Amino acid sequence: MHEGRLRNRPAGAAADAATAEAIEFGNPFRRRIMRLPRRALGLIAATALVVFAPIPSASADASDRTASNGSDEYWSTVMDRKTLAAMRHQEKFQPVVQELTELAAKNPAAGFTSLAFEGDGLSVYWKGNPPTPVQQAVTAARNKLDVKLRSAAYSMADMENFADRIAGAAAESDLQAISLNYDGSGIKITKKPPSRVSSREAKSGRSVRRAEDILSQVRAQGAAAGNAVAKRIPATVVTADHVIEPLACNGPCSRLDDSPAWNGGIRLVNRDSPKGWYECTSGFGTRQGNNYYLVTAAHCGHSSGDRYYDAAGEFIGTSCGEQSTLDIQVICAPGFYRMFDGPPGTTNYKNVLGWGYHVVNELLCHSGATSGVICGLKTIGGDYQVWGEDSDGDQFYVKGLIKTTQIDGQTGARKGDSGGPVFSLMGTGVRAKGTISAGGAGSDTMLFQDWADYLRQWSDMYPRTP
Secondary structure, three states, X not given: OOOEEOOEOOOOOOOOHHHHHHHOOOOHHHHHOOOOOHHHHHHHHOOOOOEEOOOOOOOOOOOOOEEOOOOHHHHOOOOOHHHHHHHHHHHOOHHHHHHHHHHHHOOHXXXXXXXXXXXXXXXXXXXXXXXXXXXXXXXXXXXXXXXXXXEOOXXXXXXXXXXXXXXXXXXXXXXXXXXXXXXXXXEEEEEOOHHHHHHHXXXXXXXXXXXXXXXXXXXXXXXXXXXXXXXXXXXXXXXXXXXXXXXOEOOOOOOOOOOOOEEEOOEEEEOOOOOOOEEEEOOOEEEEOOEEEEEEOHHHOOOOOOEEEOOOOOEEEEEEEEEOOOOEEEEEOOEEEEEEOOOOOOOEEEEEEEEOOOOEOOEEEEEEOOOEEEEEEEEEEEEEEEEEEOOOOOEEEEEEEEXXXXXXXXXXXXXXXXXXXXXXXXXXXXXXXXXXXXXXXXXXXXXXXXXXXXXXXXXXXXXXXO
16 A cells, blocks of 8 residues: 555547547537546646545445345345346446447547437447447347447537537526437427526526527527537427425434445535535445545535544545536545445445446436435436526536436435435446436436546546455
């Protein structure tokens, strides 16, 4: 073990002119995998390297933790058998998902749009003809699985360029979210509920800009600049029936008492928050080289150096790195390869056996400290940019989120679940997918940040595994 240094993603060689042109407004595919857009380099340059004392590995966890059975008999007590069967079926595609995602990342401007579970198979949406290696990978996968290439009108890069132009003009507006249609058919702009807009205008004494006016402005600017894509990409405008809120809790909430090395899914208490007692959930224990950490949502903290405790008052560690625009944070504390599994008061755990990229229409679970395990969370569409507000009316902006809805209409996540682990099944354990960021005020909505953005921000930081 050596003295550790939290490593941001290295900049690498300078991008060529064609690459810079393709990503000027933020190509999320470059952002989400491991090759950095020019804009991301600026974010990294602004993030200080933090030096801290080495964090040793713990060889065993506390004796009162109990391994829960990872069999399908166990999982059928947490979700219905139809959902369980679908999750097990999707599990078979994970190696193909990883291969196709990373092949597409080698040439982000080549037309990639998305990967989506449709029916019993995996659809690969692509604008134009995919590169030969992608076609070969799809052909090889078809020997065992149902994988289809599907044509898309617009690539993810096209849609994200357009979405970022709208986001750039969204200050003091009624925008709540911009999402990309996963089939490449355009974008969707969601406005905040009228009651929230009226309340904000009354409080500030100023009118906010309307999403429709911003859309018209961006289209006109695109036309004037000769940007044909910005001029013609379809965009629908809808109004939300609930606001998007961060899911930190002003406490007390509950998951209760842990010990080093720290599990995912425990109650985190931040006593340094300017709002007082602030509670969230730990995400996953992670490893970067010979050093170990714990992750959670960035909005759970106020600044680097915030101190975190468990619900029993035991000191866990301090915040030593965050990226607020992505809502991700690293705590300098020894994280373990286990995640609490079950209701809020459980001592049961599951082992984290790997990690994976997100797929549209994938069925996931989370393990928030307030809610306990919730399954049947289905990923919806592509990347989300979100303008939300908390219970005090304070505004926040997060990009790159993945939206899920609970398929039975149950509450997707609750106050205090923020930062908690989002996962799919992997054998008798779980596969890390990301961490909880926000929800829809008691609705079936839960939004999370996927693991690709952790990798983009912090070089070689992976969920810890046995």
